[in-house]
Amino acid sequence: MDNTPTDTVNNNDIIPESTATPNTTTTENNVNNSNLATEPKVTIVPDDESILKFVDTNLKCEKESLDYRNILFRVKTCFDRYIKKDHLDIVSPLHSNGVCPRCIFRFMSIREFALYQEEYLHLIHLIHFMIHYQKHQPSASSTSSTATNQDKMDTESVEGENKEEKQESSTTTAAAAAVAAPIEIPPYDPNSVELKNSICVCCLGILQDTNNKDLFLEEFVDKMKNCGYQFRDYSLALSLPTSTLVRDHAIFFYLRENYPTIYPNKTNFYEKVVEVKEGVKWVLGPIIGRRCNFQFKPSSDFRANMNYIHEESKDDHLFLFDVQGKSRKKQRVSTKRNKSSSQDSTSTVTEILDHISMKDFIANGNVPPKAVSTKYRYQLTFEHAPVYLSGKYNKYVRDLPQSPWQFDDNVNIKLSVEELITKDLKELFKCDQVTFSSSGREDVDVRMLGNGRPFFIELVNPHKIFFNKPDFEKLEESINVNTSIKVSNLQIITKKETNIIKDSGGTKQKDYRCIVWCSKPLQPSDLDILNSKTNIAISQQTPVRVLHRRSLMVRDKKVEKLKATYISPHFFTLDIINAQAGTYIKEFVHGDLGRTTPNIGLFFGCDTDILQLDVLNVDLDFPKPRK
Amino acid sequence: MRTVLERYYTQYYMLGEEQPSSKVEETEDHYVNQHTNGLAIIGVAPSHPVLKKEISKIEFQENSMNSEVSGIKKRGGFKLQKETIICKIYCSDNTQYNIRSCIKGKLLEINKNLTENDEKHNNVNFSLLKDNSSTSGFIAIVEPLIQAKFIENPGLISYDDYHKIRNIPVTKGPVFLKDTSLED
Numbered sequence: 041m042d043n044t045p046t047d048t049v050n051n052n053d054i055i056p057e058s059t060a061t062p063n064t065t066t067t068e069n070n071v072n073n074s075n076l077a078t079e080p081k082v083t084i085v086p087d088d089e090s091i092l093k094f095v096d097t098n099l100k101c102e103k104e105s106l107d108y109r110n111i112l113f114r115v116k117t118c119f120d121r122y123i124k125k126d127h128l129d130i131v132s133p134l135h136s137n138g139v140c141p142r143c144i145f146r147f148m149s150i151r152e153f154a155l156y157q158e159e160y161l162h163l164i165h166l167i168h169f170m171i172h173y174q175k176h177q178p179s180a181s182s183t184s185s186t187a188t189n190q191d192k193m194d195t196e197s198v199e200g201e202n203k204e205e206k207q208e209s210s211t212t213t214a215a216a217a218a219v220a221a222p223i224e225i226p227p228y229d230p231n232s233v234e235l236k237n238s239i240c241v242c243c244l245g246i247l248q249d250t251n252n253k254d255l256f257l258e259e260f261v262d263k264m265k266n267c268g269y270q271f272r273d274y275s276l277a278l279s280l281p282t283s284t285l286v287r288d289h290a291i292f293f294y295l296r297e298n299y300p301t302i303y304p305n306k307t308n309f310y311e312k313v314v315e316v317k318e319g320v321k322w323v324l325g326p327i328i329g330r331r332c333n334f335q336f337k338p339s340s341d342f343r344a345n346m347n348y349i350h351e352e353s354k355d356d357h358l359f360l361f362d363v364q365g366k367s368r369k370k371q372r373v374s375t376k377r378n379k380s381s382s383q384d385s386t387s388t389v390t391e392i393l394d395h396i397s398m399k400d401f402i403a404n405g406n407v408p409p410k411a412v413s414t415k416y417r418y419q420l421t422f423e424h425a426p427v428y429l430s431g432k433y434n435k436y437v438r439d440l441p442q443s444p445w446q447f448d449d450n451v452n453i454k455l456s457v458e459e460l461i462t463k464d465l466k467e468l469f470k471c472d473q474v475t476f477s478s479s480g481r482e483d484v485d486v487r488m489l490g491n492g493r494p495f496f497i498e499l500v501n502p503h504k505i506f507f508n509k510p511d512f513e514k515l516e517e518s519i520n521v522n523t524s525i526k527v528s529n530l531q532i533i534t535k536k537e538t539n540i541i542k543d544s545g546g547t548k549q550k551d552y553r554c555i556v557w558c559s560k561p562l563q564p565s566d567l568d569i570l571n572s573k574t575n576i577a578i579s580q581q582t583p584v585r586v587l588h589r590r591s592l593m594v595r596d597k598k599v600e601k602l603k604a605t606y607i608s609p610h611f612f613t614l615d616i617i618n619a620q621a622g623t624y625i626k627e628f629v630h631g632d633l634g635r636t637t638p639n640i641g642l643f644f645g646c647d648t649d650i651l652q653l654d655v656l657n658v659d660l661d662f663p664k665p666r667k
Numbered sequence: 668m669r670t671v672l673e674r675y676y677t678q679y680y681m682l683g684e685e686q687p688s689s690k691v692e693e694t695e696d697h698y699v700n701q702h703t704n705g706l707a708i709i710g711v712a713p714s715h716p717v718l719k720k721e722i723s724k725i726e727f728q729e730n731s732m733n734s735e736v737s738g739i740k741k742r743g744g745f746k747l748q749k750e751t752i753i754c755k756i757y758c759s760d761n762t763q764y765n766i767r768s769c770i771k772g773k774l775l776e777i778n779k780n781l782t783e784n785d786e787k788h789n790n791v792n793f794s795l796l797k798d799n800s801s802t803s804g805f806i807a808i809v810e811p812l813i814q815a816k817f818i819e820n821p822g823l824i825s826y827d828d829y830h831k832i833r834n835i836p837v838t839k840g841p842v843f844l845k846d847t848s849l850e851d
Contacts, residue, residue, distance in 0.1 A: 557670065557843065581776075584808065585675065588704040591739050592775060610841075630671045633708065634780060634795075634803025647802075649670040651843050 103231070111230045114162040115169045122155040123166075124148065127302045128174040130295055131167060137408045139291065140240030140248040141167045142323075146314040147291060153322040160252055168233040176225040238411060242287045244350045245415040246280065247319045251327060260324075260420070261331045264344065267422045268470075270505045271342030273335040276324065278317045278346045281416070282389045283353035286360070287409040288313060293398050294408045309393070341425040350416045359404045360392045426500050428538050429465065430663045431516075431530040432492030433457060433478075438652070440524050441484040443476070460525050462497060464518065470503035479544045480621065482655050490551075490657040492528060496538050507532065509666060529663050537663075544660045549600070549618040551656040552625050560646035561609035569643050570604040570614065581635040583627045597623040614640070615656070626650050669840025672801060676700040680712055680829035681769040681822050694833065697769050698801065699823060705814040709753065709769055710805040711796070714833045717756050717764055718800060722793040724757040725781050731807070734774045741810060744773035749821065753777065753807050756796075770820040772811040778804070 102108060127148055134144045141163035142156055158166075240248045249255040292313055296303045303312055328334050401407065435442075435457055444456045458476040465474050478495035482488050507515075512530040519527050578597045582590050600618035607613060616625060624636065629650035631639035641648040672678065683695025696712035711717060731753045734745035747753075747768035754777070756764045768774070781796055781804065796804040813820050830837050 557841065584702050584706060584708070585704065587775065587808070588706055588810075589739060592736055592741065631803065633805055634778075634799070647670075649840075 108230065111162060111165050112228070114158065115166045115228070115230075118155055118158055118162065118166050119169060119173070122150060122152040123170065124150070127299070128170055128177075130299055130302060131170045132174065133298070134291070134295075135167050135171065137291075137294075138238045138241040138411050140243060140245075142247045142250075142319055143240050143242040143291075143316075146242075146247075146288075146316070146319055147295060147312075149312050149314065151314060153326075156247075156319050156322045157251065157326065160248070164235055165228075165230050165233070168230075168235070169228045172228050172233075173225060239413070239415055241409040241411055242291055243284055243316045243319075244281065244287075244348075244353065244412060246284065246348055247316050247323070249415075250320050250323045257327065261327070263420050264328055264332050264334070267344070269342060269422055269424055269503050271340070271424060273337040273340045274328075274342045274344055275337055275340040276321065276328075276344050276346060278320060278348070279386075280316055280348050281350040281353060282386050283350060283356035284316050285386070285389055285393060286356045286405070287353070288316070289393050289396075289401065290405055290407045290409040293401050296398060297402065297407075343423055343425075345419075345421045345423065347419045347421070348416045349418065350412075350414070352412050352414045356406075356409075357389045357392075360389065360396065363396060363400045363404050364392050423501055424503070424505065426471075426498045426535070427469070427502050427505050428496050428498055428533050428535060429469075429530065430494070430496040430533040430537070430541070431527050432494050432663070433461060433488065434490075434492045434526040434528075435482065435486075435488040435524065436526070437524045438485040438487060442478070442481045457525055460522055461495075461519055461527055464515075465497060465499065468504070468515065469499045471499040471501055473500035474498070475500070477538075477541065479541045479548065479658060479660055480550075483626070483653070485653070487654040488658075489654050491661075492526070493655070493658045494541050494544070494660050494662050496533060496541055498538075505532075512666060529665050531663055531666055533663060540662050541660070544621075544662075546621055548621050549659040550621065550623075551659075552616040552619060552653060553656050554614050554616070554625065554629060554653040555607075555651040556604075556612055556614050556629055556640060557649045557651055558610055558612070558641075558644060558646060559648070560644060562606070562612065562644070564606040566644070567604040567606055567612055570602045570640070573602055573643075575600055576602070576638065578623065578628060578639075579637055580624055580627060581632075583624050583632050583635070585627070585632070586624075595622065599623060599628070611651075618659070625653060669838070670843075672700065673840055676702050676708070677817070678826040679817065679820075679823040680826070681767075682824065682829075682832065683715075695764060696829070696833070697767065699769050699820075700801075701811070701814075701817050705811065706775070707770060707772065707809045707811050707817075708805045709766070709807045709809055711766065711800050712829070712833075713800070713835060715764075715800075716762070717758060718797055720762070721759040722756055722796065723759045725754060725791070725793070725796065726757070727754040727777055727782065728752055731774060731777050734777070736773075736775055741773065741775055744775055744810065747772050747774055747809060754781075766806050768807070768809060769822070770809060770811050771813065772809040774807060775810055776808040778806055781806070 130147065131144055134147060139147070141160070144167060145155060155163075239245045251257055289309060292303065292309050296307070325336050329336060440455065440457060440460075442457045444459055462474045462476055465471070475498040476495065477498070478493055480493065482493070516527055516530050519525070576599045578599060580595045580597060582592050582595070597620045599616055599620070601616075603615040603617060605613045605615075614629070616628070619625065624632075627636040627639070629640045629648055631637075631641045631648070639648070677700070679699045679701065681697045681699060683697075694714040694716060696714045698708075698710050698712045700708040700710075702708070730745050734743075736742060736744040747770070749767070749769060749771055751768045752765045753768055753774070754766045756766065758764070781793075782791060784791055798804070811817065811820065817823070818825070824832070827837070829835075
């Protein structure tokens with residue numbers, strides 16, 4: 041209502057509300073003065089003024105002004121549509137105990153999203169309307185024989201208001217009439233009630249402020265909008281102080297004791313009471329959707345983590361441990377329980393609350409909960425699930441390792457395939473971390489030819505995830521500037537698809553080509569020994585070359601075919617076709633001190649050595665070329 | 668095989684010490700080849716007398732036979748001192764030679780092929796040791812205690828010094844031109 045220039049009492053904007061004077065009737069000027077005067081009496085002493093702000097409910101609208109009528113209209117509409125008419129009797133006590141409107145609805149088991157989304161000012165008037173309505177019910181009015189000051193004020197304004205309303209806004213009166221049809225209830229005058237401001241004892245302001253622009257929403261929406269992430273949809277994870285849970289239970293038990301009909305015995309808390317979290321989500325969800333154009337999904341790759349903190353009430357739950365301690369002692373006497381670990385966790389508190397008896401809770405806890413003088417704080421953080429960039433790489437040089445070589449002084453002397461591919465990715469994806477994985481590896485002096493070796497890169501917490509074909513082409517181009525390697529088929533794959541590469545380890549086969557030196561001069565026909573062999577079973581002890589970092593064992597491998605091509609008496613090229621994954625090819629050729637058997641030397645009865653080795657093909661067609 | 672040895676290993680030797688009392692022959696020399704990754708291969712040097720004699724039996728010591736390592740860290744290997752005897756070689760002339768570990772360290776593997784029966788002849792084929800003493804006729808693989816400055820293992824001498832002292836001509840394997848081409 042702050043956009044109305046004709047507001048009568050602009051001064052009140054800046055004056056804190058007093059909770060200490062609920063029933064005093066004074067003129068508006070007096071209100072100002074008395075509030076200023078009684079300020080010291082107010083028990084609330086905010087540490088930080090910015091924390092303790094309230095919805096401006098002190099505005100009085102001129103009768104028949106647009107705002108005035110709007111309030112009445114909203115109140116009545118909400119009342120008709122969303123409010124169950126039973127248990128209205130709990131509204132007044134909850135309100136006077138400092139429970140905010142939305143929390144009152146939670147305890148009335150109201151699950152109408154639209155009601156929670158209503159403006160706070162309307163809701164506080166709705167609460168007063170409900171109190172007003174309840175008071176004038178035949179049953180209620182009979183009990184309250186003495187009219188309060190407020191009642192007097194209500195009745196004073198009844199007549200004039202009635203007339204005006206009939207004339208000018210027939211719709212509102214019609215609605216009011218419909219509600220009040222059977223019994224005559226004096227019309228509700230928003231100006232007649234003294235709206236007190238306090239922090240809700242249940243939600244600590246969390247739900248109370250949640251759709252207020254100035255107190256919460258603008259800043260929150262701003263943070264959401266400027267999160268700096270690209271994403272398809274989002275999910276919102278709320279983490280609330282445990283004290284809200286304790287306080288909810290306090291109200292729950294308070295109501296159960298004083299109004300036995302509302303929650304029959306043995307009612308489960310969660311069946312009847314709407315959780316604060318849910319209320320917040322109902323309110324925030326549509327607003328985020330509307331204001332930020334974000335699409336909500338219960339489980340999304342992109343998650344906003346909303347962590348509410350409330351220092352003042354952080355010890356609210358401690359009494360539970362004392363109560364629990366007593367009852368536990370009965371069960372197991374000798375067990376020494378450590379008062380440490382994760383006792384403060386929400387799940388621990390929830391578990392105790394599920395089992396605590398109403399009697400114990402009321403006897404030991406604060407029922408109803410104590411008022412608080414500070415509001416919650418919150419931290420909003422974001423995270424995006426990893427995305428996976430996949431492709432194939434070729435390596436055309438014999439002095440480039442696949443992964444970075446770490447030396448004692450942590451300085452990389454040589455570059456690596458991994459570094460050449462990933463060097464710009466952190467910046468490109470704006471991610472926290474980059475992890476390179478590939479389908480096997482080749483030695484530093486081995487070239488990777490053919491279609492290339494499949495790999496994928498995990499990009500942790502990426503801020504940028506939308507890439508199209510030209511982007512990948514550009515990325516490939518920039519990586520391939522270094523002609524030592526070539527990457528192709530770059531694309532984003534799903535997490536599930538990474539398993540294709542991960543699981544390929546034991547199954548895929550590879551083709552190699554190498555140049556072999558033989559100590560004994562050979563005739564071209566001598567190579568037939570090799571060419572005639574198929575499905576060679578090889579037994580390899582862990583090569584000495586890698587023995588320092590692998591455990592010692594015998595590995596049984598298989599090579600499907602050999603194809604030797606004569607070069608000169610001491611040299612020939614050898615194609616090793618369909619070697620099982622993990623076959624140590626170099627050792628298969630030179631024998632590794634006789635520790636790999638059979639080996640090429642053994643077939644000829646002389647020494648053989650491997651001079652050059654290339655991987656011709658990795659038998660894994662993934663990822664496919666981009667479409 | 669010269670080429671593999673020269674590429675992957677640094678070759679050291681340990682001379683047999685002249686000890687008249689214990690009948691150690693002058694040329695009971697061992698080789699200790701250190702792989703670039705630090706591990707060492709122990710075997711009999713070309714000057715060792717067994718290579719010129721007829722071997723009747725090769726017998727690994729019980730401790731060496733029972734030594735087993737597990738895992739990447741090679742837990743459980745038999746601890747070796749410089750003088751620890753790994754195996755004994757008996758010759759037909761009733762001489763006996765002790766093959767020692769030469770360096771402090773942990774025994775990873777012994778060459779069981781040396782004592783295995785030949786399928787064709789149904790007896791142990793000692794030609795593996797005699798003909799390929801520097802490669803598949805090795806005795807044991809040891810994880811040395813001193814790896815970084817290997818030459819500081821007491822008693823080790825270099826390849827060149829060994830060949831000079833024993834007056835053995837240096838034979839090296841063929842040298843292959845390294846492929847340094849950068850294909851596009």
